[in-house]
Amino acid sequence: MKPLQDYLNAAFASPWMLAAIVVFAFFWQIWSLPLMDLDEGAFTEATREMVASGNYITPHRDGEPRYDKPILTYWVQAAATQVLGFNELALRLPSAVAASLWVLALWLFVRERLDALTANVAGMVMALSLQVSLIAKAATADSLLNLFIALAFFEVYRFYLRPDAGRRAAPVLRLWLWMGLGFLTKGPVAAFFPLVASLLFFWSEGALRHWLRAVLSPLGWLIFLLVAGPWYLAIYLDDGPGFFASFFLKHNAARYGEAIHGHGGFFGYYFVMLPLILLPFTGWFLSLLPAWRAAWADPLDRFLWIWFLIVFVFFSFSGTKLPHYLLYGCTPLFILMARHRDLLTGRWLAFIPPLLLVGALLAMTRALETMRELSSKAHEVAIYNDALALLDPTYFYALWAGGAALLGLFLWSRPPLWQRLILAGVVQGLLVFGVLAPRALAVLQAPVKEAALTARRLDLPTVVFNTSMPSFSVYRGAITPNRPPRPGELVFLRVDKLDQLARAVPDLRLDLVYRRGPVALMVVREQVRPTGGTQPGGRRGD
Structure with missing residues (x-):
């Protein structure tokens, strides 16, 4: 056997x-x-x-x-x-x-x-x-964009391995194809990183002329323009310069220069986020760092490190910071970890990150209670209350079982650490998507969906008031304008906006139709006025 x-x-x-x-x-x-x-x-x-x-x-x-x-x-x-x-x-x-x-x-x-x-x-x-x-x-667009960025980088390295290849080489043409599709997915970022990182890599190899062959390929540019150009031309003809002013100036240039929608962060933001992004493989990544100088001597390793570092440094200086931005540079880390898996030798380094995640999830009750005590916003308090109600015994049984499985993998000495850590990744997936995510979305989003389906069933004109939850329109199956309501309309809003709504329509009556967690749905009616009127001095007329 x-x-x-x-x-x-x-x-x-x-x-x-x-x-x-x-x-x-x-x-x-x-x-x-x-x-x-x-x-x-x-x-x-x-x-x-x-x-x-x-x-x-x-x-x-x-x-x-x-x-x-x-x-x-x-x-x-x-x-x-x-x-x-x-x-x-x-x-x-x-x-x-x-x-x-x-x-x-x-x-x-x-x-x-x-x-x-x-x-x-x-x-x-x-x-x-x-x-x-x-x-x-x-x-969202992120999976599709990361696919095209990764494909573009892979073609860059394939072209590097063919020093005699010309501007019509297959890797060059595919590179421009992937960048064109990426440009059609999320704009300049899809071409910026492959071009800049490849420039630094080819320069490190003393092969800038080879790089210029790809960059100045007329056929490559033609492919790029044929893929991305028709839609950009079509939206200009359909909608004028509005898209270009908003997308390129606000959502690209301004987003880099300042925090948009409150998504800011300090300079070291990605030093903090990278360990979370890579969970449960954070320790595996850290095991690479002592050997990075030796890895720099290998062309493939250097290419992968340049790819990661360009993305990391670029977004560290960005005014707007979101965790998923760093994923554009994480594909090379997955390759480096796999290639140098024998460097992962410390059990504690490997298993402390996933065990800490389980510990944080076990401490969720206390964390939510503390946040509820500190919050003065009605919708946040409602979220914390509903979340605490869902942290039932099943939640904790599952977490203790997951923690026990991780501890067993930690103590299991025979398989290589990298094999045990991949199995730990399966345990993490079961906990995050089987235990945590259903509860989190039941608190945050199920009420929005229920309110939308209620509005859809009532089939009344509906508006949103000072609330940005577009999934309400998705589930209602209709456009929902954001404005103060009129008599006979439904109004959807976050519960912390109820006082604002009452002040915005003081002469109208608001009847509650649905309320759960952070959101409410109201129907707006005319005030019912006394039929007899009121005499001066407070007496009602006959």
Whole structure:
């Protein structure tokens, strides 16, 4: 009978195990959880309005042009809804498929450059990393963009390995194709990082002339313009310069110079976020750092480090900071961890990060109670109350079971640490998406969905008041303008806006239709006035 380690080795060497992990990490639960505001709601409402209106050029959200992102994500979401219906599965499926293709692209590149086992390991680490699995399940542009950025970088290195290749070489043409599709997904960032990082890499190799062949490829530029140009021209013809002024000046230049929508952060923000993004593989990444100088001598390792560092440094200086921005530079880290997996030798370094995550989730009750005591906002207090109610015995049993599994993997001495840490990634996925996410979204988003379905059933004119939760319009299936209500209308709002609403319509009566957690739905009516009137001095007339 074979030892257990032989079976483990065979499993980790099998692409079928990688495929199973991808299905688990990217597809499990995508149909059962309500859409998350703000980003998922904004993207999917724009997609809904696109399908409803037949305008596939200019995205709109609640009747107003949405200039935040280019068009490709809306197109692929719209295509999915035409096949599967307008639901969470269809809206999130393009992200899950894009993330799967992202893993496939990484696997093919690593197998080509290194070996099949390393390719499997890199794919598993990527799929189970916390931030990757989060964006793979989100109906936003991030999975699609990361796919195209990774594909572009892989073509850069393939071109580097062909010093005699000309401007019409296949890697050059594919590079411009991927950058064009990325430009159609999220704009300049898709071309900026591959071009700048490749410039530094080719310069480090003394091969700038070779780099210029790719950059100055007329056919490459033609492919880029044919892919990205028609829609940019079409939106200009359809909507004038509004998109260009808003997207390029506000959502790119201004976003880098200042914090947009409150998404700021200090200079060391990504030093703090990177360990969280890579969970449970934070210690594995840290094991690479002592050997980075030796790795610099290897062209592939240097290329991967430059790729990561350019993204890390660039966004460290950005005024707007969000965790998923750093993912543009995390693909090379997954490859480096897999390639140098033998450097991971410390059990404590490997397992302290995932164990700390479980500890933080176990301490959630105390944290929520503290935040409730410190908060003075009605909607936040309601969220904390509902969240505390959902931290039931099942929640804690699951966390203790997960912690015990991690502790068992920590103590299990025979398999290599990297194998045990990948299994820890499976445990983390079960806890995050099987225990935490359903409860979090039941508190934050289920009330929004229920309120929207109530409004849809009542079939009255509906508005939103000083509240930005676009998933309400998605589930209601109609545009919801943001303005003070009129008699006979429903109004949806956050509960901390109730006093503002009362002051905004003092002559109208507000009757509660639905209230749960942070949101409420009211119907607005005319005040019922006394029929007899009132005489001066307080007497009612006859």
